[in-house]
Amino acid sequence: MNDTLTRTEFQSRFEALLSQLSKDNMIDYAFIDIPSDRKPWLDTGIDLSAGERVTTFAVGKTCLKGTDLWFGADFQLWCRIGPDGEIFRGTRASNTFAVEKPDRLYLASYFPGEWATRTGELATPDEVYEQASGCLAALIVRWRVEPIEGLKRLAALGDVDGLVASEIDRLTDPVVPPPGWNYLWFVGPAEIYRSCRTPEKEPAICCHTHRDVGLLQKDVSLPFEPNTRLRWAWRMDRLPSEVREDTLATHDYMSIAVEFDNGQDITYYWSAELPVGTAYRCPIPTWTARETHVAIRSGREGLGQWLDEERNVFQDYQDYIGGLLPGNIVRVxxxxxxxxxxxxxxGRYADMAFITDAGIIPVSAGGPV
Incomplete structure (x- = not known):
């Protein structure tokens, strides 16, 4: 992620490259500024045609006022084609997409807001953007040739802090999630999870996170009954926090979670410092009402080892959430x-399953059950 490149350097260095690229390769390009304190959406004034191929590059930061927290363009920049088009973003500070329907291109800086709909309406008040400062800068390149060919020709002329090479790598060697699993749409896609194997060659899911976020989901349909348990094996090699995770500024962790049909979820994680059995509501304001964290391991002991876990989810719901019980489990x-x-x-995860009085229901790490 290019968090040190200034807006001026970003534009001047890309313009120097693009000026050398033949007009046979691209239709046009434009630089757009997206203020972080502006609520979505920003009208770019760029009208795209059906069938066009577009690459975006972005730099900049969104900062939360009164804190040291900031979020890079790879997470912040979202796109929409048309006022009612489906929103999307890339997994890096670059992205390439094809235009299906002709319409205007809109851009947005996301956090501290949260999407309510797939067309980009907000679930949060407009006023939350008053908490943000900073600015994103985006370069929009509209290709005449296949994007990968245009990018390779651009790379032959030079690069800007590795952004061109990174997009070529993303297109030629994509990191895809395990079959049957999908990223939560309103957080966005990531390159965090991929299929792998245990030492016994059994299917597993590998996780690597670094200044990013990913919520990988798999649908299940299971009545929520007494003695419903979740079983899994995991190997945590390195924790993303060295301190307790129950504040917004330190809320970095890796976990496995169960979602219920009432919108609540319990997430089991390995804490750096909190005692085993500590439970708390999520410190991210938009998640506080729906997510409960439970620390089931703590400290460095056991890191790097495969460990088997089992939780009585029914009992945990009663102990840590309470109230009216949900009827079904809907996702892992x-x-x-x-x-x-x-x-x-x-970290890595394997051997995931629900255990009920009726039997064992596997949650496949490698595809549909």
Whole structure:
């Protein structure tokens, strides 16, 4: 992520490259500024045609006033084609996409807001953007040729802090999630999770997080009954926090979670410092009402080892959430968050299953059950 490149350097260095590229390669390009304190959406004035191929590059930071927290353009920049088009973003500070329907391009800086709909309406009040400062700068390149060919020709002329090479790498060697798993749409895609194997060659899911976030989900349909338990094996090699995770500024962790049909979820994680059994509501304001964290391991002992876990989810719901019980379990999540402190985390998950009085229901790490 290019968090040190200034807005002026970003534009001047890309213009120097693009000026050398033949007009046979691209239709046009434009630089757009997106103030972080402006609520979505920003009208770019760029009208795209059906079938066009577009690459975006972005730099800049969104900062939360009164804190040391900041979020890079790779997480912050979202796009929409048309006033009612479906919103999307890339996984890096660059992205490439094809235009299906002709319309105007809109851009947005996301956090501290949260999406309510797939067309970019907000679930948060407009006033939350008063908490933000900073600015994103985006370069929009509209290609005449296949984007990968245009990018390679651009790379032959030079690069800007590795942004061109990174987009070529993303297109030629994409990091795809395990079959049957999908990233939570309103947080956005990531390159955090991929399929791997245990030492016994059994299917597993590998996780690597570094100043990013990913909520990987798999749908299940299971009545929520007494004695419903979740079983899994994991190997946590490196935790993304070295301090307790129950504040907004330190809320970096990796976990496995269970979502219920009432919108609540319990997420089980390995804490750096909090005692085993500590439970708390999520410190991210937009998640406080729906997510409960439970520390089931703590400290460095056991890191780097495969460990088997089992939780009585029914009992945990009663103990840590309470109230009217949900009727069904609807999803399993794997969560990785390292945006706040910017550290790295590594881990693996395998042998996930629900255990009920009726039997064992596997949650496949490699595809549909």
């Amino acid at each position: 999540w794997l969560i990785a968050l390292s945006l706040f402190q910017g550290r790295e985390g590594d």
